[in-house]
Amino acid sequence: MKTSSNRIFRVFGICCRGPWFLAASLALLAGCATPFPDPDPAKQFADGLTAEELFARAMAAHGGDLREYDGDLNQSTDGEWGRMVQRVQPLVADGGYRGQGEERYRPADGLYAVHYTGPEGTKTVVRQRDDIRVYYNGERSDDEDRIRATAMTTDAGKLFHYGPTFVKHRAISMTRLEDRREDGVDYRRVLATIQPGFGKADEDQVVMWIHPETDRLYRVHITLTGFEPTRNAHVDTTFLDYEDVGPYTLPSRFEERVLGPIRLFVHEWWVTGRDQDRGWTDDDVRGPEFTGAAARPAGE
Numbered sequence: 001m002k003t004s005s006n007r008i009f010r011v012f013g014i015c016c017r018g019p020w021f022l023a024a025s026l027a028l029l030a031g032c033a034t035p036f037p038d039p040d041p042a043k044q045f046a047d048g049l050t051a052e053e054l055f056a057r058a059m060a061a062h063g064g065d066l067r068e069y070d071g072d073l074n075q076s077t078d079g080e081w082g083r084m085v086q087r088v089q090p091l092v093a094d095g096g097y098r099g100q101g102e103e104r105y106r107p108a109d110g111l112y113a114v115h116y117t118g119p120e121g122t123k124t125v126v127r128q129r130d131d132i133r134v135y136y137n138g139e140r141s142d143d144e145d146r147i148r149a150t151a152m153t154t155d156a157g158k159l160f161h162y163g164p165t166f167v168k169h170r171a172i173s174m175t176r177l178e179d180r181r182e183d184g185v186d187y188r189r190v191l192a193t194i195q196p197g198f199g200k201a202d203e204d205q206v207v208m209w210i211h212p213e214t215d216r217l218y219r220v221h222i223t224l225t226g227f228e229p230t231r232n233a234h235v236d237t238t239f240l241d242y243e244d245v246g247p248y249t250l251p252s253r254f255e256e257r258v259l260g261p262i263r264l265f266v267h268e269w270w271v272t273g274r275d276q277d278r279g280w281t282d283d284d285v286r287g288p289e290f291t292g293a294a295a296r297p298a299g300e
Contacts (some may be wrong), residue, residue, distance in 0.1 A: 079269025142262030152199030273299020
């Protein structure tokens with residue numbers, strides 16, 4: 001067992017030393033890691049709905065395609081990181097910097113900026129198409145590992161916070177998976193292959209859990225192939241609450257877990273304030289600080 005567990009931890013990019021490794025090993029032994037789901041092409045569904053039809057219903061339930069919105073969306077967030085994930089994936093969690101967040105998003109052209117404040121200082125990320133800028137305590141980073149990890153987590157954040165629109169514009173295929181029952185609800189599931197994937201990945205996969213009554217996303221389960229230490233990992237994020245934001249319905253409370261190759265709690269966070277249509281400019285959000293119309297905290 002020692003050889004097997006050490007191999008799994010090496011695959012996940014974890015050094016198998018130190019007192020915390022015992023705790024991680026116990027977590028691994030406490031429950032088998034969840035494999036990433038594979039579709040069964042022969043599976044038939046009583047409701048007769050295809051993956052594409054289920055996805056269209058989910059898009060409608062969230063208010064439609066955000067890229068058709070010509071304004072800006074702004075939110076403040078706060079949250080708590082699991083201790084273990086900060087040890088095993090410090091660049092991915094970046095918990096010393098990713099504490100409270102101020103987020104500015106212009107869906108029509110994809111300009112997405114986040115300014116974080118944590119116990120070790122500030123981190124600002126500006127992401128648009130293939131371009132990314134990352135600042136720590138006001139200094140632009142040229143560390144390729146930090147940039148790759150940040151590109152991946154920033155793209156994942158767009159999916160978590162803004163829902164099906166992220167998948168719509170990257171999906172090259174969709175397949176329906178068998179339903180999965182949880183807490184008395186039979187969630188419909190759609191597997192999408194997206195290109196590009198998260199961050200600098202060529203391709204990733206997303207499993208969307210869709211509520212059978214509301215058609216909203218309940219959970220997304222994703223691969224993370226764009227950063228070497230997470231290439232064999234997959235995680236899920238569950239949406240614990242929603243609220244209306246103009247014509248859209250967006251999640252407001254989240255819980256993230258690693259499911260493979262080990263299982264552990266990652267992050268719980270929530271939206272603390274929202275507003276929209278400030279009319280900030282590119283220069284207001286391009287870092288390292290938000291200025292002009294982007295400066296004040298969301299919701300104030």
